[in-house]
Amino acid sequence: MKRIVILGSTGSIGQNTLSVIREEPQKFQVKGLSARSNIDLLEKQIEEFHPETVVITDKEAGERFLSRSLPLIKSGVKVILGKEGLLELVRKPEVDLVIIALVGIVGLLPTLEAIYAKKTIALATKEVIVSAGTIVTEAARKNDVEILPVDSEHNSIFQALRGHRSAEIKRIILTASGGPLEKIKGDLSDITPSVALRHPVWKMGKKISIDSATLMNKGLEVIEAHHLFGVEPSFIEVVIHQEAIIHSLVEFKDGFISAILAFPDMRLPLHYILHYPERVESSLPKLDFSKIERLNFRKPDFDRFPCLKYAYDALREEGTMPAVLNRANEVAVNAFLKEKIKFGKIPEIIKRTTDLHQVVKDPSLEDILTADRWAKEKAESFVVKGSGLNILKNFQMFIPDP
Numbered sequence: 526m527k528r529i530v531i532l533g534s535t536g537s538i539g540q541n542t543l544s545v546i547r548e549e550p551q552k553f554q555v556k557g558l559s560a561r562s563n564i565d566l567l568e569k570q571i572e573e574f575h576p577e578t579v580v581i582t583d584k585e586a587g588e589r590f591l592s593r594s595l596p597l598i599k600s601g602v603k604v605i606l607g608k609e610g611l612l613e614l615v616r617k618p619e620v621d622l623v624i625i626a627l628v629g630i631v632g633l634l635p636t637l638e639a640i641y642a643k644k645t646i647a648l649a650t651k652e653v654i655v656s657a658g659t660i661v662t663e664a665a666r667k668n669d670v671e672i673l674p675v676d677s678e679h680n681s682i683f684q685a686l687r688g689h690r691s692a693e694i695k696r697i698i699l700t701a702s703g704g705p706l707e708k709i710k711g712d713l714s715d716i717t718p719s720v721a722l723r724h725p726v727w728k729m730g731k732k733i734s735i736d737s738a739t740l741m742n743k744g745l746e747v748i749e750a751h752h753l754f755g756v757e758p759s760f761i762e763v764v765i766h767q768e769a770i771i772h773s774l775v776e777f778k779d780g781f782i783s784a785i786l787a788f789p790d791m792r793l794p795l796h797y798i799l800h801y802p803e804r805v806e807s808s809l810p811k812l813d814f815s816k817i818e819r820l821n822f823r824k825p826d827f828d829r830f831p832c833l834k835y836a837y838d839a840l841r842e843e844g845t846m847p848a849v850l851n852r853a854n855e856v857a858v859n860a861f862l863k864e865k866i867k868f869g870k871i872p873e874i875i876k877r878t879t880d881l882h883q884v885v886k887d888p889s890l891e892d893i894l895t896a897d898r899w900a901k902e903k904a905e906s907f908v909v910k911g912s913g914l915n916i917l918k919n920f921q922m923f924i925p926d927p
């Protein structure tokens with residue numbers, strides 16, 4: 526039996542992981558779960574999967590859980606409140622696999638803690654590798670820990686590379702479905718959250734859905750691929766492939782290309798990871814080639830989707846720049862979802878923040894965390910200034926002409 530901890534079990538990846546586990550309860554034992562504030566769903570997950578420990582990071586939600594879920598607590602589940610609980614959860618001695626499915630930089634310290642505790646990691650939270658790629662991959666190497674990528678693109682590259690060495694790779698081609706805005710003509714700056722959240726292929730959490738709309742998601746994945754597979758930025762390409770059937774391509778030095786194809790369903794990479802290194806039968810949806818008329822590919826439009834370019838720029842700058850890019854993006858996306866800024870402000874806030882950053886080369890963990898805090902503050906100041914301008918604009922609309 527594999528013993529599993531899931532950080533972010535109430536999210537899209539967390540729920541997909543549990544739905545794979547649900548099919549084979551004899552193979553997996555859920556040891557720990559975590560949520561930020563969705564205690565309704567967490568309660569249901571505790572009743573079904575009987576974890577020993579759960580962490581609720583939002584203390585207010587945690588207090589509510591404690592006051593209303595007495596029967597569950599009496600049944601023996603240990604409840605820890607606050608972010609520090611995530612570190613305790615991943616250190617649990619009797620755990621084989623830690624699934625990191627939190628959203629954002631909050632995943633960094635628990636990921637490192639799990640690596641120091643020598644747990645195999647299944648990493649969905651790309652922001653961790655984007656912000657501190659060298660530190661995380663070095664820690665994994667030193668502690669002899671395997672990082673299994675969950676992102677469908679990196680998972681497929683990981684699969685394509687089985688039996689190969691990174692030194693044999695010539696080029697990585699990351700496919701992108703293009704997100705919900707690819708086909709919308711004209712100016713995108715006033716797109717609303719509800720339109721930007723409507724992804725044509727994947728059903729995901731809100732943050733990654735907006736990242737897909739700006740193509741920042743693909744930019745973050747370029748940085749992630751660089752760290753996971755040791756390929757230089759100029760040999761990582763992005764191609765729009767709307768059908769999302771080829772999950773990525775690896776070109777080897779002799780010119781052969783490996784592609785991994787599968788039905789676009791996140792339960793497939795999760796099934797692969799949960800059973801790794803075995804490959805076993807799954808009842809998940811399969812591709813039917815009689816229904817696939819054609820597969821399309823085209824270049825991304827870097828002018829309409831500048832976030833992709835900013836991610837390449839940050840990767841080339843290296844040091845603390847990717848961490849700053851990541852945090853500025855987190856702040857901007859959050860502000861957009863709360864309707865504090867317009868869609869067009871997301872790339873603007875990222876650019877203004879990264880332009881002001883003094884890069885620290887070969888950063889320590891402390892340098893990364895300092896850069897992250899700096900970027901949060903700076904980007905938030907642009908959100909405030911930006912929303913002020915919008916209010917002024919709206920106000921002016923109602924001033925009658927002299």
Ligand SMILES: NC(=O)c1ccc[n+]([C@@H]2O[C@H](COP(=O)([O-])OP(=O)(O)OC[C@H]3O[C@@H](n4cnc5c(N)ncnc54)[C@H](OP(=O)(O)O)[C@@H]3O)[C@@H](O)[C@H]2O)c1
Nearest residue numbers: 533534535536537538560561562563627649650651729730
């Ligand atoms: N969704 C996908 O198909 C997909 C595919 C590839 C990669 N990824 C990556 O996987 C990660 C998770 O994505 P998702 O779509 O599953 O996100 P999501 O649906 O928003 O779920 C995030 C999970 O993390 C918890 N969480 C959020 N903020 C937190 C915080 N500040 N502290 C502690 N816990 C927090 C949430 O708890 P509550 O529910 O209580 O708020 C939830 O359990 C992201 O990095 C994303 O880029 C996702």
